[in-house]
Amino acid sequence: MSNYVGRFAPSPTGPLHFGSLVSALASFLDARHQRGTWLLRIEDLDPPRESVDAPSIIVQQLLAHGLRWDGDILYQHTRLPDYAFCVNTLLKSQHAYPCDCTRKKIAAVYSGTCRDKPRDAITDPYAYRLRIDNEQVGIDDRCLGAVSWDGAADVGDFIIKRKDGLFAYQLAVVVDDHFQGVTDIVRGADLLDSTPRQICLAFKLGYPQPRYLHHPLVFGDDGDKLSKQTHAAPVDLLNPTLNLRRALTFLGQPPVPDSIADVQGLLAQAVQNWQVALIPKSRV
Numbered sequence: 539m540s541n542y543v544g545r546f547a548p549s550p551t552g553p554l555h556f557g558s559l560v561s562a563l564a565s566f567l568d569a570r571h572q573r574g575t576w577l578l579r580i581e582d583l584d585p586p587r588e589s590v591d592a593p594s595i596i597v598q599q600l601l602a603h604g605l606r607w608d609g610d611i612l613y614q615h616t617r618l619p620d621y622a623f624c625v626n627t628l629l630k631s632q633h634a635y636p637c638d639c640t641r642k643k644i645a646a647v648y649s650g651t652c653r654d655k656p657r658d659a660i661t662d663p664y665a666y667r668l669r670i671d672n673e674q675v676g677i678d679d680r681c682l683g684a685v686s687w688d689g690a691a692d693v694g695d696f697i698i699k700r701k702d703g704l705f706a707y708q709l710a711v712v713v714d715d716h717f718q719g720v721t722d723i724v725r726g727a728d729l730l731d732s733t734p735r736q737i738c739l740a741f742k743l744g745y746p747q748p749r750y751l752h753h754p755l756v757f758g759d760d761g762d763k764l765s766k767q768t769h770a771a772p773v774d775l776l777n778p779t780l781n782l783r784r785a786l787t788f789l790g791q792p793p794v795p796d797s798i799a800d801v802q803g804l805l806a807q808a809v810q811n812w813q814v815a816l817i818p819k820s821r822v
């Protein structure tokens with residue numbers, strides 16, 4: 539075992555589609571190729587958007603494709619006290635502040651209206667935002683190379699706890715990646731926009747910055763990225779080797795000989811063959 543720790547972290551809004559299988563496979567292969575640990579985290583933070591059956595379907599889909607994780611599944615709904623603790627830490631260190639702005643007043647990058655509002659001028663309901671100044675944020679993405687952002691222009695003060703009391707996705711991801719000792723984040727390029735937010739948050743919480751690999755997204759025949767919102771077809775359980783072969787092709791990896799007909803044999807070969815340099819580079 540190396541000290542590499544990777545993870546797959548789906549939101550249980552529905553079953554995995556081909557695009558999410560690609561993400562799961564990429565993070566699995568990268569972890570196993572480096573003899574690392576691969577964790578599964580279910581990001582069930584937003585019950586109204588989720589499906590009750592999705593976690594068990596996702597688990598079934600992963601197991602049917604031989605993508606077995608290490609240790610127990612971490613469910614984010616069990617982690618609320620830790621998120622609350624971290625929000626408090628950020629408030630105490632003045633890295634966060636309450637904001638009662640309504641959505642229609644807010645541009646894409648928040649202007650910081652509530653930054654210096656006196657506490658008693660804030661009315662219910664309010665959110666908490668992270669304070670972002672002229673911070674330069676950059677990564678050396680293992681697929682895309684150098685990517686950088688300007689804190690003030692590209693990120694702005696963003697929400698870490700919502701008005702409705704739910705913790706924001708960005709906060710939960712960062713707190714849990716640190717809690718689980720994640721060293722390597724392998725995920726789709728649709729999450730590249732979240733990366734500077736997560737890096738700023740990790741920095742303010744005193745966490746080390748993980749390594750990143752953003753792989754290209756899978757688009758459907760209609761030109762839209764596959765997503766649960768557009769009702770992309772669930773990955774079927776009947777043809778796991780075929781699905782895995784398609785995912786390997788998408789990731790630019792060498793084909794596994796047809797003579798290998800079982801999932802475990804196919805994955806073993808794919809782990810051995812895994813080469814990040816072969817993944818197509820795309821920021822979407």
Ligand SMILES: [Zn+2]
Binds near residue numbers: 653
């Ligand atoms: Zn505000």
